[in-house]
Amino acid sequence: MEYRKLIKLKDGRNCLLRNGTAADGQAVWDSFVLTHAETDFLTTYPDEHSFTAEQEAVFLQGRTESADEILILAELEGRVVGTAGIDCVGRKDKLRHRAELGISVERACWGLGIGRALMRACIECARVAGYAQLELSAVADNEHALALYRSEGFTEFGRNPRGFRTRGGDWQELVLMRLELDG
Numbered sequence: 001m002e003y004r005k006l007i008k009l010k011d012g013r014n015c016l017l018r019n020g021t022a023a024d025g026q027a028v029w030d031s032f033v034l035t036h037a038e039t040d041f042l043t044t045y046p047d048e049h050s051f052t053a054e055q056e057a058v059f060l061q062g063r064t065e066s067a068d069e070i071l072i073l074a075e076l077e078g079r080v081v082g083t084a085g086i087d088c089v090g091r092k093d094k095l096r097h098r099a100e101l102g103i104s105v106e107r108a109c110w111g112l113g114i115g116r117a118l119m120r121a122c123i124e125c126a127r128v129a130g131y132a133q134l135e136l137s138a139v140a141d142n143e144h145a146l147a148l149y150r151s152e153g154f155t156e157f158g159r160n161p162r163g164f165r166t167r168g169g170d171w172q173e174l175v176l177m178r179l180e181l182d183g
Helices: 022-037 053-065 114-129 142-149
Strands: 006-009 012-021 070-076 078-090 098-107 133-139 153-166 169-181
Touching: 006 114, 012 053, 012 114, 022 053, 022 070, 022 078, 022 098, 053 070, 070 114, 078 114, 098 114, 114 133, 114 142, 133 142, 133 153, 142 169
Parallel strands: 098 133
Antiparallel strands: 006 012, 012 070, 070 078, 078 098, 133 169, 153 169
């Protein structure tokens, strides 16, 4: 799936949103490591990244060639500062109407509108791909993200009080959210 859109950020700079390609493997790998080190709200720790930069390149090319899955990059001044993507929940008849959304933005770029733009790009791509429902989960303490998701129409459908367990042994509650795309 391909996507390309130039957006104006809150500080007046332009940011390019586009699908990642094989040439972006190292940049996306670097962004993953950075964003996962900057916050405890994401699914994994930076040292748990299971891809090499070369494997990331293959993954990105597959997303570009996919009709219903994508990874979108936010490129600011020639550098990847965030990513977001949609993945099919399952290929079986009972699941293929659902997609999952994931998003991360470098801390230095929070508050510029990149997260909202990536969210809207993923919603648009999910509709084009024919999904009826887009889903995500967020750490309950991540109030800014939850506010963003709600403002874009996502509604809470459940909570998992032991959704994440930190390396320090603490539990993080996950808020499960969904957006109906066919209504």
